[in-house]
Amino acid sequence: MFSEASVIAEDVVRAVKERHLAVVEDILAASAGELDLLGDALSARDAATILVDALAGITQEKEPPAVLRTRLRQLVDLTVRGLSSAPPRVPGV
Structure with a gap:
């Protein structure tokens, strides 16, 4: 349905x-305070694009919620x- 919408209403999509x-x-x-490598490793825009594209891929999978x-x-x-250059936080510590 989304692919049809992108053909019919490309500008809206x-x-x-x-x-x-x-x-x-x-x-x-x-x-950016916590993601201190943002801007060095990737721009915020590039990171957002990767995340949005990855999310689209995840949502297309036929797996349980x-x-x-x-x-x-x-x-x-x-x-x-x-x-982040900081080590990952451990929940509860």
């Missing part, structure tokens, strides 16, 4: 994706670890 990218980019930029949630959590963890 492009605008939605652009806004989604902008929101993710803003969130990353606002987290629990598996998709786990993959999304792993994507977030990978992103935070890749953009």
Whole structure:
């Protein structure tokens, strides 16, 4: 259905994706204090593009919701670890 929408209303789909990218980019930029490699390793825009594209891939998988949630959590963890020079936090410590 989304692929049909992108053919019928390409400009609307492009605008939605652009806004989604902008929101993710803003969130990353606002987290620059914790993501101290942001801007060195990747720009906030490039990181947002990778995350949005990866999310699209995850959501297309035919897996149970629990598996998709786990993959999304792993994507977030990978992103935070890749953009942070600090060692990962251990919950409860």
